[in-house]
Every structure is written in structure tokens, then in C-alpha cells.
Amino acid sequence: MAPAYSNYACIFISTLFMFMLASSRADAAAATSTAILINVDQSGNGDYKKIQDAIDAVPSNNNELVFILVKPGVYNEKIVVPVDKPFITISGSKPNEVIITWNDSGNIFESPTVTVLASDFVARYLTIQNTFGPGAKAVALRVSGDRASFFGCRMLSYQDTLLDDTGRHYYKNCYIEGAVDFIFGNAASLYEKCHLHSLSEGDAAITAQRRESPSENTGFTFLGCKITGVRTAVLGRPWGAYSRVVFAFTYMSNVILPQGWDDWGDLSKQSTVFYREYKCYGPGANARKGLNGRES
Incomplete structure (x- = not known):
């Protein structure tokens, strides 16, 4: 990576790191401050048996911290956290x-098992999955609110697992699994110490970031993450012409193909995307020139 690009990557990471600190404080506040506590328990020993019922009980235009504690169980629900x-x-x-868990496919905005439209949302220690499998777009999680954070969560599907749609988001110690474009959208997001597991059997992309203009302050940064998989994959392809993705200090297994990135069949995007790796390591982190100068 050329020094100029190295500096740019570090600035981008630092900006998102500041957001990470703010999100961490918000999470701590939600967990420890005086909050409205709602218990969800399938056995009937809580306030509600379903998670959506607990969300529905929160008043519109809520301005108080609400902590929904979910007891162990498999919750067959399609959940929406409304914008208000x-x-x-x-x-x-x-x-x-x-x-x-849910089983749905088709439209990326309608198929998600969990949809977050509200701001200042936190999820902790949950598995969110779409069990549809191969053959269609099947989103597990859609995040379209601002200042959303996810800690120790698992997101599982096959195609389009995580729609990281819009807003500023932070993911820490999460496990994200899929085969095709399984982290996609146009949010400004930091993934810290996350495990990305590719189910791709060929050259499918892990990310498909949708930044469409150089004026958009969006992109994905993966910091201190780990990439594994069943066969081979590439790090990303440009859903938007100005797609921006940075992997830093990330372990890459040999699942990552030598070319690293894909231009989605459009050579013109090679001059507008920003795809970089900074001090990554492992057998898949070869310092080779590829799309837009893949070089660690």
C-alpha cells in the first residue's frame, strides 16, 4: 500500500474508532443506568413471551432507555424495531x-429476520438467522437506523446476510456467516474483532459496499478481524461506483483468492473504488497488486 493510501486508511479507521468509543459508552449506559427493564421468556415467566411484543410495548417517540432481556430459547419471529x-x-x-430465526427470501428490505429502523439501538449476545439457504436473497439482519451497535452477536444466512444499510454502526466480537455479498449496504461502519466466515464455493464476495458518490462519508472498516471459509472467496466487489472498504490488522486464511477483490465486471469502477488492506496477515493476505492496487 502506498504511503498516501496508508494515511487515508488510518484516518478513516480513526474516525470510526471515535464512533466506536461513543457506541461503547452508549452500550454501557444502557446496561448499567436506570432503565425500563422488560423480560421476555417463552416459558411465561417474563413480561412477554415474544420479543416483538416487548418492542411493541415501548411507547412511540420513546426517550428513555429500555432494556429488553431475552431468556434462552429459539424465537421464531420476524422482528421490526420501528423508527419512532x-x-x-x-x-x-x-x-x-x-x-x-425466520425463513424468508426475495426483497432485501422485506426478507430480514430482524429489521432495525430506530436510532440508538444496541443488540447483545443474540443469534439472528435466516434459514432460507441458497437460491435467493435472504437477509438475516437489516440495520437502517443511526448509532446502532452489536456486541457478541451471530448473523447467519447464505446470500445477503447483513444489510448494513444506512447510518453509523459498530460491530464488536460478532460472527457473520454467508456466501454471496453477505455484508452489504451503504452505512459507515466499523467491525472490530469480528469473525467473517465465507460459505462461498468459488469467487463470491464477502462485502458489497454501495457508496455511490465521492461526497458520501460511508464505508466499511474491518479492524483486527478474522476471515475463514469453506473454499475460496474475494474480499469485496463494488455495489456502488465509489465503494469503500478497508481491512486492517486482519487475519486472512487461504480462503481469500490472490486477486483479493472483484470489479463486478465493470472496469471503470477500478478507478473510483477505494479497496485497501493495511498490515493484514495470514496465507490469504498476500501483498499482490490487483483491483485498484491491492497491496498490503
């Missing part, structure tokens, strides 16, 4: 014990 219900935290105790 900010300041909600949904928390399990362990991600493999609280599973929110």
Missing part, C-alpha cells in the same frame, strides 16, 4: 442460547 422507538437494547446472555 429509539434507545432500545435487546440482550441475551449467550448468543448460542438466544436464537431469533
Whole structure:
């Protein structure tokens, strides 16, 4: 990576790091401050048996911290956090014990198992999955609110797992699994210490970032992450002409193909996208020139 690009990547990471600190404080506040506590328990020993019922109980234009504690179980629900219900935290105790699951496909805005439209949202220790499998777009999680944070969560699907749509988002210690464009959208997001697992059997892309203009302050940064997979994949392809993705200090297994990136069949995008790797390591982190100068 040329020094100028190295500096640019560091500035981008630093900006998102400041957002990460703010998000961490918001999460801590939601967990420890005086908040409205709602218990969800399928056995009937809580306030509600369904997560959506607990969300529906939060008043419109909410301005108080609401902490929804979900007891272990498999919750077969299609969940929406409306735009007029900010300041909600949904928390399990362990991600493999609280599973929110649905089976839907088709439209990326209608198929998600969980849709977050509200701002100042936090999710902790949950599994969110779409079990549709190969053959169609099947989103597990859509995040379209601002200042959303996810801690220790698992997002599972095959195609288009995580629609990281719009807003500023932070993901820490999350496990994200899929095969085709399984992290996509046009948010400004930081992924810290996340595990990305590709189910691709060939050259499918992990990311498809949709920045469409050089004036948009959006992009994905992966910091201290880990990439594994079942066969081979590329790091990303440009859904938008000015797609921007940075991997820094990330372990890449040999699942990543030598070319690293794909131009989605449009050579013109090679001069407008910003795809960089900074001090990544592992057998898939070869310092080779590819799309727009793939070079660590």
C-alpha cells in the first residue's frame, strides 16, 4: 500500500474508532443506568413471551432507555424495531442460547429476520438467522437506523446476510456467516474483532459496499478481524461506483483468492473504488497488486 493510501486508511479507521468509543459508552449506559427493564421468556415467566411484543410495548417517540432481556430459547419471529422507538437494547446472555430465526427470501428490505429502523439501538449476545439457504436473497439482519451497535452477536444466512444499510454502526466480537455479498449496504461502519466466515464455493464476495458518490462519508472498516471459509472467496466487489472498504490488522486464511477483490465486471469502477488492506496477515493476505492496487 502506498504511503498516501496508508494515511487515508488510518484516518478513516480513526474516525470510526471515535464512533466506536461513543457506541461503547452508549452500550454501557444502557446496561448499567436506570432503565425500563422488560423480560421476555417463552416459558411465561417474563413480561412477554415474544420479543416483538416487548418492542411493541415501548411507547412511540420513546426517550428513555429500555432494556429488553431475552431468556434462552429459539424465537421464531420476524422482528421490526420501528423508527419512532429509539434507545432500545435487546440482550441475551449467550448468543448460542438466544436464537431469533425466520425463513424468508426475495426483497432485501422485506426478507430480514430482524429489521432495525430506530436510532440508538444496541443488540447483545443474540443469534439472528435466516434459514432460507441458497437460491435467493435472504437477509438475516437489516440495520437502517443511526448509532446502532452489536456486541457478541451471530448473523447467519447464505446470500445477503447483513444489510448494513444506512447510518453509523459498530460491530464488536460478532460472527457473520454467508456466501454471496453477505455484508452489504451503504452505512459507515466499523467491525472490530469480528469473525467473517465465507460459505462461498468459488469467487463470491464477502462485502458489497454501495457508496455511490465521492461526497458520501460511508464505508466499511474491518479492524483486527478474522476471515475463514469453506473454499475460496474475494474480499469485496463494488455495489456502488465509489465503494469503500478497508481491512486492517486482519487475519486472512487461504480462503481469500490472490486477486483479493472483484470489479463486478465493470472496469471503470477500478478507478473510483477505494479497496485497501493495511498490515493484514495470514496465507490469504498476500501483498499482490490487483483491483485498484491491492497491496498490503
